Amino acid sequence: MSRRxxxxxxxAALLLAALFPLAVARPAWQNTAILMLMAAQLGVAWNILGGxxxxxxxxxxxxxxxxxxxxxLLSMRLGLSPWLGMLAGALVASAFAVVVGWPCFRLKxxxxxxxxxxxxxxVQAVVNGWERLGGAVGLYLPLAETGFGGFVFxxxxxxxxxxxxxxxxxxxxxxxxxxxxxxxxxxxxIKDEPDAARSLGVSLxxxxxxxxxxxxxxxxxxxxxxxxxxxxxxxxSTLSTSLSIKMSLVAILGGVGxxxxxxxxxxxxxxxxxxxxxxxxxxxRGTDLVVYGLxxxxxxxxxxxxxxxxxxxxWLGPRAERPEEEP
Amino acid sequence: MTQILLQTVLSGVLIGLxxxxxxxxxxxxxxxxxxxxxxxxxxxxxxMYASFWGWALWKLDPLFTLPFxxxxxxxxxxxxxxxxxxxxxxxxxxxxxxxxxxxxILFRGLAQYLWSPDFxxxxxxxxxxxxxxxxxxxxLPQVTAAAGAVVTTGAVWWFLRFTRLGAALEATAADREAxxxxxxxxxxxxxxxxxxxxxxxxxxxxxxxSTYPIFPDVGASFILVAFVLVALGGFGSVTGAFWAGILxxxxxxxxxxxxxxxxxxxxxxxxxxxxxxxxxxxxxxxA
Numbered sequence: 210m211s212r213r214x215x216x217x218x219x220x221a222a223l224l225l226a227a228l229f230p231l232a233v234a235r236p237a238w239q240n241t242a243i244l245m246l247m248a249a250q251l252g253v254a255w256n257i258l259g260g261x262x263x264x265x266x267x268x269x270x271x272x273x274x275x276x277x278x279x280x281x282l283l284s285m286r287l288g289l290s291p292w293l294g295m296l297a298g299a300l301v302a303s304a305f306a307v308v309v310g311w312p313c314f315r316l317k318x319x320x321x322x323x324x325x326x327x328x329x330x331x332v333q334a335v336v337n338g339w340e341r342l343g344g345a346v347g348l349y350l351p352l353a354e355t356g357f358g359g360f361v362f363x364x365x366x367x368x369x370x371x372x373x374x375x376x377x378x379x380x381x382x383x384x385x386x387x388x389x390x391x392x393x394x395x396x397x398x399i400k401d402e403p404d405a406a407r408s409l410g411v412s413l414x415x416x417x418x419x420x421x422x423x424x425x426x427x428x429x430x431x432x433x434x435x436x437x438x439x440x441x442x443x444x445x446s447t448l449s450t451s452l453s454i455k456m457s458l459v460a461i462l463g464g465v466g467x468x469x470x471x472x473x474x475x476x477x478x479x480x481x482x483x484x485x486x487x488x489x490x491x492x493x494r495g496t497d498l499v500v501y502g503l504x505x506x507x508x509x510x511x512x513x514x515x516x517x518x519x520x521x522x523x524w525l526g527p528r529a530e531r532p533e534e535e536p
Numbered sequence: 537m538t539q540i541l542l543q544t545v546l547s548g549v550l551i552g553l554x555x556x557x558x559x560x561x562x563x564x565x566x567x568x569x570x571x572x573x574x575x576x577x578x579x580x581x582x583x584m585y586a587s588f589w590g591w592a593l594w595k596l597d598p599l600f601t602l603p604f605x606x607x608x609x610x611x612x613x614x615x616x617x618x619x620x621x622x623x624x625x626x627x628x629x630x631x632x633x634x635x636x637x638x639x640x641i642l643f644r645g646l647a648q649y650l651w652s653p654d655f656x657x658x659x660x661x662x663x664x665x666x667x668x669x670x671x672x673x674x675x676l677p678q679v680t681a682a683a684g685a686v687v688t689t690g691a692v693w694w695f696l697r698f699t700r701l702g703a704a705l706e707a708t709a710a711d712r713e714a715x716x717x718x719x720x721x722x723x724x725x726x727x728x729x730x731x732x733x734x735x736x737x738x739x740x741x742x743x744x745x746s747t748y749p750i751f752p753d754v755g756a757s758f759i760l761v762a763f764v765l766v767a768l769g770g771f772g773s774v775t776g777a778f779w780a781g782i783l784x785x786x787x788x789x790x791x792x793x794x795x796x797x798x799x800x801x802x803x804x805x806x807x808x809x810x811x812x813x814x815x816x817x818x819x820x821x822x823a
Binding site: 265267312313315316318319320322323324326327328330331334335337338454457458461465495496497498499500501502503504505506507508509510511513 | 566570572620623624627628629630631632633634635637638639640641642643644645646647648649653752760763764767771796798799801802805806808809812813
């Protein structure tokens with residue numbers, strides 16, 4: 210695809226996304242669309258560290274939860290606007306990510322992934338037992354000020370849709386800038402040839418720390434949006450390993466290390482999740498889990514390069530196929 | 537005070553020995569083929585349900601059905617290897633992680649579909665009551681579970697150490713290609729590792745079935761501890777996992793007693809982070 214056609218397709222997609230809720234008025238559909246956008250944003254944020262730098266974090270909910278808790282606590286205790294809280298949450302999450310990342314980046318592969326699970330589980334257990342942070346019960350955000358300034362909308366979900374869309378566009382833009390920057394090239398070098406990169410004088414830890422700080426800040430912003438949309442947060446919903454895994458799943462399903470892969474992955478995953486819940490679920494019989502699990506296994510086994518890999522492999526010739534696979 | 541502390545430490549050892557058995561299977565699979573099995577807790581869950589149904593349908597005690605549970609789980613593990621895992625041996629780490637993670641969700645979903653999310657329990661087992669000595673007292677089911685775990689772990693250790701088949705398995709773990717050149721069928725060894733690994737977790741599930749609630753997500757609380765043991769003991773090391781199990785069991789129970797039971801996992805996981813940071817090869821792992 211030429212550069213011009215790419216830009217045109219991008220603008221068309223954005224226009225479609227902007228017009229979607231005006232064409233589809235059913236609240237249930239709109240809500241599913243918001244969930245898709247939020248999942249996509251988190252997957253794109255995760256991709257900066259997991260996709261470009263190749264550091265598979267299964268603990269990103271720790272940063273998501275930090276964003277949700279920081280903005281919520283600041284607005285409940287100090288009356289700070291959640292918009293400022295979102296920035297504060299992003300800063301705190303970045304700092305936390307650097308503190309966590311510095312020791313964890315000494316570990317590779319499975320070791321790193323499992324250490325990040327430990328981190329999110331520790332944070333969850335600590336918040337669970339910390340009464341002043343709401344403990345296991347969680348925090349109910351006050352319904353005080355509705356409207357844009359208060360970041361609370363209860364008449365229609367539409368504003369959340371556009372905020373989620375804007376946040377996704379921002380995250381994509383950051384991802385795009387990072388991928389094109391010097392840091393982006395270093396990150397890919399670190400992922401593909403860590404020893405060669407090191408021998409050329411690339412400080413592995415420094416660039417990995419930049420990646421995790423950025424990735425965490427964006428995930429935290431997603432956390433604030435979640436808190437403002439749900440108006441309720443607890444450790445189980447915002448600080449869990451399963452949420453962390455979902456962020457990475459969105460990316461792997463769509464295509465790790467590609468700009469739009471996570472967006473496609475989020476669309477498919479959310480559709481499958483909501484669809485199987487509507488078709489089979491509601492009875493608590495776990496059929497939705499069966500479908501979800503089966504889909505993950507099939508993709509991981511047969512299409513590890515994700516949907517993007519399938520598209521590029523099918524339409525752009527066999528050369529681009531399965532970029533992840535070793536010869 | 538010493539009495540209480542001794543009681544607590546020994547309780548920790550008892551549960552730690554069962555943790556170790558769960559981790560032995562996980563570490564064996566990791567050691568032989570470098571794959572972290574996220575669905576390992578689900579083998580334990582299946583072992584628990586096998587015990588439950590034997591008891592609920594035919595009034596058979598979990599200890600009597602244990603050999604069948606072990607065989608059944610061996611078949612599940614080996615079959616899972618043949619059907620799924622075989623295809624991802626050389627895949628990128630990310631696909632491996634998500635394959636076993638997907639299996640975990642699939643198994644939980646199937647259990648919920650077939651057997652409902654209700655909590656089940658096995659009651660009136662053959663082994664019941666308490667043992668007391670020197671002012672200390674332990675539940676007999678817990679002591680039996682720990683003893684059964686030690687015997688099973690010991691059997692796996694003996695198998696790896698003193699049988700030809702075990703040696704072949706160890707050889708495949710050490711160097712897959714060199715082992716293949718010696719005429720060892722790698723595919724068979726991998727299937728064997730998955731069979732034994734699943735059987736270990738299944739036996740642990742059977743041993744725990746009389747004292748733990750049985751439900752589709754029960755594996756979740758054990759998989760995390762098993763990961764910690766595997767990392768502490770050194771990836772692939774059976775004896776390492778054994779000693780790490782005892783250590784973690786004691787840390788968990790004593791920490792929960794001295795501090796707050798809600799924070800016991802924080803202690804265990806912090807210990808894990810500290811060790812992987814200072815000694816990435818594990819406490820007992822070789823550098």
